[in-house]
Amino acid sequence: MEIDFGNIKVVGFDADDTLWVNETYFRETEELFADLLEEYETKNKVDQELFKMEMKNLDIYGYGIKGFMLSMIESALDLSNNKIPQETISKILDLGKRMISHPVELLDGVEEVLSKLADKYRLIVLTKGDLLDQERKLEKSGLSKYFHHVEVLSDKKESNYSNLLEHLNIDVNEFLMIGNSLKSDVLPILNIGAKAVHVPFHTTWVHEMVSKEEEQVNNHLKLNSLKDILKYLDN
Template structure:
């Protein structure tokens, strides 16, 4: 079934891996973490245990680099049976600092798309993660002026989006969300009778992956590049 976007008034954009590179840096950090802990376990085991720790800590720490670093430190302690050196802990902290200081690398065509759509629609940024880090990245990106509203959510579930739509004072049918995550940027909106367009990124965090069963029968569009939006929304 073809999706009709004629009633759209507000377009929401995810930030990480939709507007700029993010997950790539986490994968690089995980590889460095595995090297630091290589005397204690295999890379595969370290990776598995780190992910388990992130999931266990998610409700307490939320998303973002700082939460990731805390999970790395806790994993290092447990994997080493609390024998890991202070020097290694310091190196783990520096992995996090390096991540926070990464330059913001915009994905292909992002600014052209925002410039084209901002003349016709109200654009908002709807992302999750650490507030300070997301504000810093947005400032570095140079994209702030394209957005009418910026929302850093603690999570991206139906309840979070419902509150956002209420704040924006629009009906779900008037809202379109753009993002790389089916779990966070697409399915919650479709379930609310809003619209969503999926723009896959080449790397996806395991926590954001969904099964084919979860997407069966869900009405949304998938595009290969953000630049396709200009033609779709023209």
């Protein structure tokens, strides 16, 4: 399907797994967490219960590493019938702190894309997660200079996008969103009448997965690499 980007003036970028690596570190931490609880449950059971706990706590803690840490601790207490040693709780906290302090690893071509688009378009960041952590990652990434605005949203639903675009005085017909998640970065954007580009990341959180029918939505552009967007916008 041919999509016309000629009227685009503002380009929004997701952050985690669009600009830099994120989900990989969660999966690695889940593996280490399961190892800590191996005397209580199988890895598969630990993974399942941790995900259930994350979903249960999502409305309380929101997205991000801190909520993930608290869900790991609560899961450990549940799975051990509150017998988990204090030492193991400390190790779980250390896992979370290690995630927070992890160096920011930019994805291939990110800075090249931003540097080439910044002169022609108004660039903004629209991401979910913990405000402090996302601000830290953006600062460490060295990418702040390319963006006119950064917004950390509690969620990425149609209303979140519509309210923000209205607040920033952005015409929905002039807005393009680029991200790795169909659920958060593409489908809501298409539903409010804006354009979207999907750049899949090799690892997807279960919570961000969509149905087979939703995967077939074809009124958006799907790219293998963020650098490929330059074929459509940098001309």
